[in-house]
Amino acid sequence: MDIGYEMRRVAAAFAFVVAAGIGAASAQTPSTPSAPSVPKIWFGMGAISSDAGHHSWEALYYQPDPQWPPALTRVTVMGLLTQALVKIPDADLARVVAELKRRHIALGVEMLAQAYTLPGMTAPAGCGGGVEGYYPPEQTAALAARIRRAGGQLDYIAMDEPLWFGHYYTGPHACRSSIEDVAARVAANLREYQKLFPKVVIGDIEPFPSITDEPQWSADYQHWREAFRRAVGEPVAFLSADLNWGQTSWPRSLVAAADFAHHADLPFGVIYNAAPSTAATTNQAWLDAAVRNAAYIERDLHVSPDWITFTSWDRYPGHAVTDQYGPGEDYVLSQYLKQRDAGR
Secondary structure (H helix, E strand, C coil): CCHHHHHHHHHHHHHHHHHCCCCCCCCCCCCCCCCCCCCEEEEECCCCCCHHHHHHHHHHHHCCCCCCCHHHHHCCEEEEEHHHHHHCCHHHHHHHHHHHHHCCCEEEEEECCECCCCCCCCCCCCCCCCCCCECCHHHHHHHHHHHHHCCCCEEEEEEECHHHHHHHCCCCCCCCCCHHHHHHHHHHHHHHHHHHCCCCEEEEEEEECCCCCCCCHHHHHHHHHHHHHHHHCCCCCCEEEEECCCCCCHHHHHHHHHHHHHHCCCCEEEECCCCCCCCCCCHHHHHHHHHHHHHHHHHHCCCCCCEEEECCCCCCCCCCCCECCECCHHHHHHHHHHHHHCCC
16 A cells, blocks of 8 residues: 555545535646546436426437437446336337437446345344335336336446445334345345346445444445355445535545455445535536535545446436536536546
């Protein structure tokens, strides 16, 4: 380990906490004009039911010859929430997969990965009910079949925080499962996708700093990786950090997670968005905060993700594509790409 490099990263995180802001000094001009390589990009389509959300789907997939914003043509994976996959009509889903194939963009699902119950497994009454990340295997099988009927090839899965909500979470209807039980619950759901899409790549999303706040988190996460491989038959392909921007410790947590992933040879990702909106927050303010967060992570914390995800579960931006409803999630992506292409 380069101790000096590590100290600089920790110092950068500490400086962020003290200053309680983002806006460090500009990076030096690169010595060469070539732009840095861009990580793999996962773009979440988000809302489907609202007028603004549906209009983005219409603009990208349902027109005879959709004209995509240039930034979206650089996306690696277009991610669909399980909740959107449930709602989208079969004919529209067929249009989505056809357009992604035409553009050579992979299809991904942001998956509710844990089964509620399994034969022979003891759990508290109501375990998983109303808890994020749980879903019945039979309904997962139905979603997998829908993708296949639409002519789709599922390339990637990103699991919705199974270790956190399955093992650590202590709120209402918490299961508090052992790590082995979490892996078994996840395997039951993933198996339904693997039956039809045996080459699907499976990654993990977990919340930070919640995970790193756990005293034995690094040992637990290594335990989770081993249990997952045994139960699923495949390794966890990547770990993406879903950051709680309201916690001042998030920079230190992110550095720790990135270092863990680096030493574990585990591809690491970060979700680039912003803190939940308040009454005073505007759409543009939320988007600009997301852009600043992305710049701070790579420029000042010196974290270089292998994967970056552009998605939001907040009221903002509420739609994927910039249009008459205002700037969309593509605004954050386009600003990020401009900064990288300019060498920051």
